[in-house]
Amino acid sequence: MTATETLLKINRRADFPAIPDGWSYLDTAATAQKPQPVVDAIAQGYARDYATVHRGVYTRSADMTVAYERARARVAAFIGADSPDEIVFVRGATEAINLVAQSWGVTHLKPGDRIMLSVLEHHSNIVPWQLIRDRTGIEIDVAPLTADGKIDLDAMAAMLTPAHRLVALAHVSNVLGSVLDARRAADLAHAVGAKLLLDGCQAAPRMKLDMAALDCDFYVFSAHKLYGPTGIGVLWARPDILDGMPPWQGGGAMIDQVTFARTSYAPPPARFEAGTPHIIGAIGLHAAIDYVEGIGMDLMIEHETALVRLARERLSRINSVRLFGPENAAGIVSFAVDGAHPHDVGTILDEAGVAIRAGHHCAQPLMEHLGVPATARASFGIYNDESDVEALVRGIEKVSRIFG
Ligand code: PMP
Numbered sequence: 001m002t003a004t005e006t007l008l009k010i011n012r013r014a015d016f017p018a019i020p021d022g023w024s025y026l027d028t029a030a031t032a033q034k035p036q037p038v039v040d041a042i043a044q045g046y047a048r049d050y051a052t053v054h055r056g057v058y059t060r061s062a063d064m065t066v067a068y069e070r071a072r073a074r075v076a077a078f079i080g081a082d083s084p085d086e087i088v089f090v091r092g093a094t095e096a097i098n099l100v101a102q103s104w105g106v107t108h109l110k111p112g113d114r115i116m117l118s119v120l121e122h123h124s125n126i127v128p129w130q131l132i133r134d135r136t137g138i139e140i141d142v143a144p145l146t147a148d149g150k151i152d153l154d155a156m157a158a159m160l161t162p163a164h165r166l167v168a169l170a171h172v173s174n175v176l177g178s179v180l181d182a183r184r185a186a187d188l189a190h191a192v193g194a195k196l197l198l199d200g201c202q203a204a205p206r207m208k209l210d211m212a213a214l215d216c217d218f219y220v221f222s223a224h225k226l227y228g229p230t231g232i233g234v235l236w237a238r239p240d241i242l243d244g245m246p247p248w249q250g251g252g253a254m255i256d257q258v259t260f261a262r263t264s265y266a267p268p269p270a271r272f273e274a275g276t277p278h279i280i281g282a283i284g285l286h287a288a289i290d291y292v293e294g295i296g297m298d299l300m301i302e303h304e305t306a307l308v309r310l311a312r313e314r315l316s317r318i319n320s321v322r323l324f325g326p327e328n329a330a331g332i333v334s335f336a337v338d339g340a341h342p343h344d345v346g347t348i349l350d351e352a353g354v355a356i357r358a359g360h361h362c363a364q365p366l367m368e369h370l371g372v373p374a375t376a377r378a379s380f381g382i383y384n385d386e387s388d389v390e391a392l393v394r395g396i397e398k399v400s401r402i403f404g
Helices: 003-010 036-047 059-078 093-108 127-136 153-159 182-191 239-243 279-295 297-316 342-351 364-370 386-403
Strands: 087-090 114-118 139-143 164-170 195-199 218-222 233-237 255-258 263-265 321-324 332-337 357-359 375-379
Touching: 003 297, 036 279, 059 087, 059 279, 087 093, 093 127, 093 164, 093 195, 093 218, 093 233, 114 153, 127 139, 139 153, 153 182, 164 182, 182 195, 233 239, 279 297, 297 321, 297 332, 297 386, 332 342, 332 386, 342 357, 342 375, 342 386
Parallel strands: 114 139, 114 164, 164 195, 195 218
Antiparallel strands: 087 233, 218 233, 255 263, 321 332, 332 375, 357 375
């Protein structure tokens, strides 16, 4: 099948009310636009079905509780978890990693222990561990990258020691689109007795997920990159690990019994969901998963693969463009234009109706590694097609003329 046939088969732009004709939205790695079924589910959640969960004795609240817990079960099925109890709703990937760091990290890490990150991590998979390092006295090691921008697992294998308690890596890089061989990372981590945390922010919308096949210990992602709402995300962890983790925030809904002398805690996942949750966020995430699975992840992967291939091929013909990342990147293309600051690239593209991201993408160590202060990044979703790539290329040709 040619790239064009694949693209024509799946263009779902009409489902996205916030994408007007003539606007090329190429910033899906930052956040995805929302399809009408997700907008409708959120609107109905507030306009028709709304009540609190887990507390009300009245029918509306009981129904809302069923819907909230159904969303949890939907997430569990989507990522191949064994049970909805393995799914903790959080604010997003950032909160999920902070939760693991503050709860699992503080109880399991001690001076002399080490953890392994990589050069391409998002700040949200760096800074929470630095906060824990400063509290516990652990050391952080950083796995290097291959020449084409993948995490170098051979090099990581040589760096891992029995002192490593955790390996925490991006499943897909938000800058380079490089895909981790997650199964090998799990084998390497487990061989030295370390746990593996995968940051699945960019993978959840771009890969079929199966927790058993990945063999990781923690998996995190944000709903808003998966065509769902902001303010909700997922922490999955192996049930035995979750069971052994203490609460990280206290409040309503996470307790068993409270007295001033002593409080006992609810089992997971409630133990980690203090306070009134983002009820309608969960409903919106459920609708987003239904939408994505309605299209089919295989088709979405084919679609984005074709768009990345087309974009890299067309951009590489422009002399002043330098492409970063591997040829087979997932949905994301980072690049620089000789003589032009990425912010200028972004501004000129904006004037041409093309929205890209320009900056360090919350990955400053990766920028340092690439030797640039920032990159321009185009990232694709199911509403994009070859006309968006053509608009991008026309814009970059203009940038080249101005700065060349
Ligand atoms: N990790 C990666 C790879 C990401 O792309 C992002 C979002 N840019 C995050 C973590 C953080 O996600 P959020 O801001 O939704 O918590």
